Amino acid sequence: xxxxxxxxxxxxFGRSLxxxxxxxxxxxxxxxxxxTWTLTEVLFDxxxxxxxxxxxxxxxxxxxxIFYYGHPAVLYINKLRVAGFIERGxxxxxxxxxxTGVDEMRWDDLHEGNEDIWPSISEVxxxxxxxxRVVHEVIETHPLFDDEHMPIDINKPT
Numbered sequence: 001x002x003x004x005x006x007x008x009x010x011x012x013f014g015r016s017l018x019x020x021x022x023x024x025x026x027x028x029x030x031x032x033x034x035x036t037w038t039l040t041e042v043l044f045d046x047x048x049x050x051x052x053x054x055x056x057x058x059x060x061x062x063x064x065x066i067f068y069y070g071h072p073a074v075l076y077i078n079k080l081r082v083a084g085f086i087e088r089g090x091x092x093x094x095x096x097x098x099x100t101g102v103d104e105m106r107w108d109d110l111h112e113g114n115e116d117i118w119p120s121i122s123e124v125x126x127x128x129x130x131x132x133r134v135v136h137e138v139i140e141t142h143p144l145f146d147d148e149h150m151p152i153d154i155n156k157p158t
Contacts, residue, residue: 023150030136050121069124070097070127074094086134094124
């Protein structure tokens with residue numbers, strides 16, 4: 001797990017996580033996933049209060065922070081579903097709400113004046129916990145992550 005001191009060092013010096021190795025073992029993939037998940041949790045845990053999750057920036061060209069808390073989890077689920085690793089999502093309403101709009105444009109501002117659409121932090125946190133379990137299980141159990149299918153590369157995209 002990433003410690004807070006390591007996270008602060010990364011943020012201060014502008015380094016990011018190392019790239020996933022194409023010859024990574026299942027355990028290394030799980031460790032990488034756990035680290036990236038933890039970084040997101042630590043980052044959002046730094047918001048000062050619940051209101052900070054729902055305030056939009058003054059220019060209104062970005063969603064409130066609650067969107068960015070839910071979006072990565074939805075991205076995992078949607079990509080796993082499209083790739084055939086899972087059959088269905090976890091919560092269709094949240095997945096539709098959080099799937100698009102990271103680079104929101106004025107013409108795509110579907111939620112302006114409708115701040116009631118955003119779920120509670122606890123609802124998004126529960127969704128993220130469910131997603132974590134699903135992704136962890138896929139990495140831990142899916143046969144395509146067995147040693148004989150590794151490494152994943154351009155000639156063997158799995």
